[in-house]
Amino acid sequence: MRRIAAPALIFAAIALVPLLPLGGERGLVLLLIARAMVFGLAALSLDVLLGLGGMVSFGHAAYLAIGAYAVAILDANNISEALIVVPIAMLASAAFATATGAVALRTRGVNFIMITLAFAQMLFFALGSLSSYGGDDGYTLYDRTELLGRPVLKGLGHYYVCLGFLVLAYVFCRVLAASRFGRVLRAARQNEERVESLGYRVLAYRLAAMAIGAALCGLAGVLLVNGAEFASPSYGTWQRSGELLVMVILGGAGSLHGALLGAGAVVLLEEGLGRLTEHWRLIFGPLLVLSVLYFRGGLAGICPTWIKRVRK
Amino acid sequence: MALFLVQALNGLQLGLLLFLIAAGLTLIFGVMDFINLAHGVQYMIGAYFGVMFAGLTGNFWAGLVLACLAAGALGLGLERLLFRHLYRRSHLEQVLATFGVILTLTEAARTIWGPAPLQLKMPEILDGSFQLMDGLRYPVYRLFLIVASLAVAGLLAWAVNRTRAGMLIRAGASNAAMVEALGVDIGRLFALVFGIGAMLAGFAGVLAAPLVAVEPSMGDNLLILAFVVIVVGGIGSIRGAFVAALLIGLVDTLGRLLVSDLARAALGASGAARLGPAVASMLIYLLMALVLAIRPAGLFPSPGART
Numbered sequence: 001m002r003r004i005a006a007p008a009l010i011f012a013a014i015a016l017v018p019l020l021p022l023g024g025e026r027g028l029v030l031l032l033i034a035r036a037m038v039f040g041l042a043a044l045s046l047d048v049l050l051g052l053g054g055m056v057s058f059g060h061a062a063y064l065a066i067g068a069y070a071v072a073i074l075d076a077n078n079i080s081e082a083l084i085v086v087p088i089a090m091l092a093s094a095a096f097a098t099a100t101g102a103v104a105l106r107t108r109g110v111n112f113i114m115i116t117l118a119f120a121q122m123l124f125f126a127l128g129s130l131s132s133y134g135g136d137d138g139y140t141l142y143d144r145t146e147l148l149g150r151p152v153l154k155g156l157g158h159y160y161v162c163l164g165f166l167v168l169a170y171v172f173c174r175v176l177a178a179s180r181f182g183r184v185l186r187a188a189r190q191n192e193e194r195v196e197s198l199g200y201r202v203l204a205y206r207l208a209a210m211a212i213g214a215a216l217c218g219l220a221g222v223l224l225v226n227g228a229e230f231a232s233p234s235y236g237t238w239q240r241s242g243e244l245l246v247m248v249i250l251g252g253a254g255s256l257h258g259a260l261l262g263a264g265a266v267v268l269l270e271e272g273l274g275r276l277t278e279h280w281r282l283i284f285g286p287l288l289v290l291s292v293l294y295f296r297g298g299l300a301g302i303c304p305t306w307i308k309r310v311r312k
Numbered sequence: 313m314a315l316f317l318v319q320a321l322n323g324l325q326l327g328l329l330l331f332l333i334a335a336g337l338t339l340i341f342g343v344m345d346f347i348n349l350a351h352g353v354q355y356m357i358g359a360y361f362g363v364m365f366a367g368l369t370g371n372f373w374a375g376l377v378l379a380c381l382a383a384g385a386l387g388l389g390l391e392r393l394l395f396r397h398l399y400r401r402s403h404l405e406q407v408l409a410t411f412g413v414i415l416t417l418t419e420a421a422r423t424i425w426g427p428a429p430l431q432l433k434m435p436e437i438l439d440g441s442f443q444l445m446d447g448l449r450y451p452v453y454r455l456f457l458i459v460a461s462l463a464v465a466g467l468l469a470w471a472v473n474r475t476r477a478g479m480l481i482r483a484g485a486s487n488a489a490m491v492e493a494l495g496v497d498i499g500r501l502f503a504l505v506f507g508i509g510a511m512l513a514g515f516a517g518v519l520a521a522p523l524v525a526v527e528p529s530m531g532d533n534l535l536i537l538a539f540v541v542i543v544v545g546g547i548g549s550i551r552g553a554f555v556a557a558l559l560i561g562l563v564d565t566l567g568r569l570l571v572s573d574l575a576r577a578a579l580g581a582s583g584a585a586r587l588g589p590a591v592a593s594m595l596i597y598l599l600m601a602l603v604l605a606i607r608p609a610g611l612f613p614s615p616g617a618r619t
Contacts, residue, residue, distance in 0.1 A: 056404060103601060107608040110347060110403065114543040115604050117536065118597040129590030238536060242349075242411055249408045281419035288412030292405045293397060 007257045011167050018156055030159055031227070036267040037162040038223045041169055043247040043259035045216035048173055050245075051254030052182055053209040054189030055105075058113045059120025060244050063093040063214045065127060065236030067221020072139040072231035076132070082147045086222055093218030094211040096123070101210040105203055117238055127233040138232025145226055153226045162223050166260075169216050173256050176212070185209055250291060252298025261299040314448045319565045325454050327561020328461035332516035333534060334541040334553045335468060336509025342485035342548020343505050344399050349410035350390070352535025353417045354510050358383040358517025359526045360425055363432045372435040379518045380511050387510020391503055399502070421528045429525030432518070457519050464515065465554060468508075472550055481505055485548040540596060544603050546610030556611060560596050567595040 014033060022029050042064055049055045070089035071080075079085065100119040107115055133139045144153040153161055176182050188195040188202045196202055225231045234240075243266065251262025269287070273280035295301065337351045361382045366375025390413070398406050434453045441449040472478035480501055483491045492498040517531075524530060541560050545552030571592040603611060 125593040281415040285416030292409040
């Protein structure tokens, strides 16, 4: 029960924020939370690979970019219907993950990190060459994605659609983690040979996990581009992939809600420290280092420790 | 033909520069099993040190020596204060912590030296060009860069293969625990490897400084290229890093030439202008994916390396 209570509380709090009397800062606060939710979804999808499957993907931002460009390319062809755009974005991401994953999963450890990076870099340069969609400069959407002709992604709609997808994705990932599929993945992370010898094809499970994570991240890309009304290759830079990794690790890899906490912390810290000083990275960088040295297990790991201390 | 020759020399020069950075990275990874994302930042700081010390002393060579020493000292300081506590942690935690170091040092450089790119003036004796062949001149400084990098690479090869410390480093790269069990002070060995790596990266930074804009983000892309080099070469292998660095340098520069020619032949001028640069930028990553798909441990996997 407690394991459901914490995330449920977070989601309820996010749902209630627009009802608060926020005054002049209202628009900014809602935009910021929506951004945190989108990156929360992306980080969650990375945690499926990293936490469940033990696969450190350094190219996860590629799927954000694929989702974003699916919206942009369809938009340029006058298609902005969510029932078409969203499945295509998710399928395209999953297809890219399956094709590259089949090669990448031949390698282990740091080589896997680097080969996923290599594929993401290839995609990054390929997107920059799409001159009919703006090339390096990016592409501005004519219109946001609509559902059956209704502009559901405008204003507060975007906020609640983000929240809805985030909750759905979170529940889906929890179910996935608890299922036989999730248990096989976690077992393979600990001892691949043993799971193989039990008759499971570990490679197929990992590939499926990559495709699922990629599809969810493609969805995050759709939401991201709809918030910005702008798609550019910079969504897929390796720095962005690194940032997603930071969110997951900072939150605590493998716990799923940790990824959400990590994404929220990074987005809010960036904004908060950015207001404090233009050199906010001088504070943020050491914070990251200290969090590794002293908070093992990430944000998701600290909260239970505090609860235990208070109970004593 | 002349263009080809110039590009081949440029590729050689890029490859050697990459080797200087990748050599430290591959040693640090091979011996300490430590992913140091901050290695590119050490190259950037080296370039800034070069600008600063050359400005203070008014002499390029004094600046070069002082910058190398300072870069090595900075590396040793980081190792003692922080990295040493991360060796036994998971790769993920190392990635997070060193990412934090990247953010901190990049921003520190931006705060201290400003966001605008700086320029390091090359020494007058190397400023100019010489006749390579008929109607073809090549800058002296680039040739100096090639010679200096080759000399340092040779020195490194000698040190690693012929000296006692080098023997311990090689032993550490194949089995650090065994070296420790044999009574070697592993902490000092690690510090030595780190200091050498930091100095090489700093040296590369100063050498590159007169040719590129010295700016806080100059290390970012080189870090990725250096990682490509060590993964293609096989982690922990100096020889692999050398071969892979030259390969990557040549493929990147000559590939750009070749791809744009091929694209022009196949697609016409407008298509080539569109597709050429993208395909050319992709080449090294294609090469890396190809190498890893065929040889998952790289070209020269070091025996007993933990990948």
